[in-house]
Amino acid sequence: MSVNMKDAGILGKQTLKDLLENNSLVIEKGENTLSFTDLENGKLIDETSINLNIGKLFRFDSKIAADIKGTYKIDDNFKELLPDNEGGIVIEPNDFLVGITYEKISMPENIVGYLSARRSVAGNLGIEIDGYIPPGLTLQHITFNLKNNTNIRIKVYVADIPPMKTTFQSLSSNEVYGLNRQVQIDNEQTILNSGLGSSDKKDFGEITYSFLFDAFAIQGKKHVLRLTIHNETTTVINKITVVPSLSPDDYFFSSLSNDWEFVHDDTKVCSVCKTNECNHKICYNLPIKSEVKKEFEFKIVFKEPKKSTKFKIDLTANPDNENIQIVDKSESYALQVQNKTHYLLLEFGDRFLDALIIAIFIFVIEMVLHSINENYGKYIVSFIIGVIAYLLLRYKKKITERFGK
Numbered sequence: 001m002s003v004n005m006k007d008a009g010i011l012g013k014q015t016l017k018d019l020l021e022n023n024s025l026v027i028e029k030g031e032n033t034l035s036f037t038d039l040e041n042g043k044l045i046d047e048t049s050i051n052l053n054i055g056k057l058f059r060f061d062s063k064i065a066a067d068i069k070g071t072y073k074i075d076d077n078f079k080e081l082l083p084d085n086e087g088g089i090v091i092e093p094n095d096f097l098v099g100i101t102y103e104k105i106s107m108p109e110n111i112v113g114y115l116s117a118r119r120s121v122a123g124n125l126g127i128e129i130d131g132y133i134p135p136g137l138t139l140q141h142i143t144f145n146l147k148n149n150t151n152i153r154i155k156v157y158v159a160d161i162p163p164m165k166t167t168f169q170s171l172s173s174n175e176v177y178g179l180n181r182q183v184q185i186d187n188e189q190t191i192l193n194s195g196l197g198s199s200d201k202k203d204f205g206e207i208t209y210s211f212l213f214d215a216f217a218i219q220g221k222k223h224v225l226r227l228t229i230h231n232e233t234t235t236v237i238n239k240i241t242v243v244p245s246l247s248p249d250d251y252f253f254s255s256l257s258n259d260w261e262f263v264h265d266d267t268k269v270c271s272v273c274k275t276n277e278c279n280h281k282i283c284y285n286l287p288i289k290s291e292v293k294k295e296f297e298f299k300i301v302f303k304e305p306k307k308s309t310k311f312k313i314d315l316t317a318n319p320d321n322e323n324i325q326i327v328d329k330s331e332s333y334a335l336q337v338q339n340k341t342h343y344l345l346l347e348f349g350d351r352f353l354d355a356l357i358i359a360i361f362i363f364v365i366e367m368v369l370h371s372i373n374e375n376y377g378k379y380i381v382s383f384i385i386g387v388i389a390y391l392l393l394r395y396k397k398k399i400t401e402r403f404g405k
Contacts, residue, residue, distance in 0.1 A: 011111070011168040013047050019108065025168075026106035026139060029053075030159075034103075044162065051118060051162035055102035055141055057081045057089055083158045084235070084290060090155050091127070091148040100141040101131075102159045105166075109136040113166045115144045122163035126150035129164045135171065142166075205233030205290075207317050210330040213300070222254050222299040227313070230293040239318040240284040244311065248280045250303055257296035260284050 011019075017036045019025035027034045027050065039045040058078035078098060081089050091097065107113065115131030117123040131144030144164065148154055156163055213225045231237050241263065244251060253262070263281035288294060315326055 009170065010048050011170065013045065016045065016050065016168065019111075024108045025111075026104075028104040028139060029102065046165075049165040049167045051165050052115065052142070053102035053159050053162045054089075054146075054156055054164075055100045055158065057091075057097045057099045057146065057156075059095070059097055087158045087160055088155045089158065090153050091146070092153055093148060093151045095148045097146045099144050099146050101144065101164075102141075104139045104141055105133060105137060106139045107133055107135055107137040110171045111135055111168050112171070113142075113168050115142065115164050115166050118163055118165050121161065122154075122156070125154055126152075127154060127156075127163060131164075131166075133166060205231075205235075206325045206327050207231055207233060207237060207315070208327045208329050209313070209315050210328070211313050212330075213311075217302045219302060222301055225298045225300045227257075227296045227298065228293065229288065229296070229315075231288045231290055233290060233324055235290060235319065235324075237288040237317050237319075238285070240288070241281065241316045242283070243281045243314045244300070245314055246311070248278075252279045252301055252303070253282055253298055254301050255299040256282055257298055259286050260296065260298070 016025065020027070020034075020036045020039075027039075032038075034042075034044075036045070039050060044051040058080050060078055081097070083089050101115075105113070112135050113133030115129055115133070117127050117129040122129065126149045128147040128149055129144055131142055133142055208230045209228060211225060211227045213223055217223050227242070229240060256262075260282050262279050263283050264278075282298070284296075312328070313330070315328070317324065317326060
């Protein structure tokens, strides 16, 4: 339906009220058609615009080499960002997303709409929103682009706290465009039928982890293994299982961090431990909430000497689905396990050499003191003691590491 407008321009509140009351402009939110009164009571309309909510957000697949000649379907080339339990979606710094509105809109045939960020809610935070509503649109969700122009993460909400507004403008002539026009969204039914915030797709994001340990290991000696786990998903992680990428014959965990335990499997007996409780696999059964980072410390013993082998940790989590990615951010370690007897012989040789050097140093000092005038002896001794004390203090850490193994 077209509406008579004397001049082209931004439509004011009274004109928007008239359009809503005669159903030339229709805004549907969920199953309800919003009246002018609904918009006013909900503070969704001001003098020149109507506020709209986010329905869905999608991120383009960064692995694709895009070409403006191509056609990119949202369901194939875009990954949907699913809201958390509060309906929130975190927009990463400098992230560019494609979205659709929660509301559906029908437009008169000679009026267009423009979507932009509400300055008081999103615009002042650095969120940029851009979208277009064509004339003659027949009750469709509106697509838009969203960009986080800042270096901080910003959280927006689905179907709540509208971050954008649409302004309406009449055409400058009497042409009528888009009779019963449809917004062409690639494979739109697939998108809309999946449901806005459907309950079966709550889990999304990454679990990142990294570990640190002394890559030079001694056979039979306890070594500290530090593990950091960061839950960057939209859900609570209920269980973490950790297994080093070594043969069970090569290692075992001697002590665990608080709230960790050995994996117990009633259906399988470990070939090395000969029990159902295996000290090669450990698990953490307490929940790790979304956006929480935890650090743990274990002690691990390597049993068999090897020349060199890659050491990694395999981590699994619950829930386990295709929307949750587990990312290892550790550096690649070349583990070297040295035979204990060989190590002790080397240590004995090193320390014997250290003791020999110290004895020679003391002998030289004694020779110097006996060969000079007795009056200057006490000054030289004081100087030497001062130098030794200074060096001990300066290199205290290195000396402790050297003689404290």
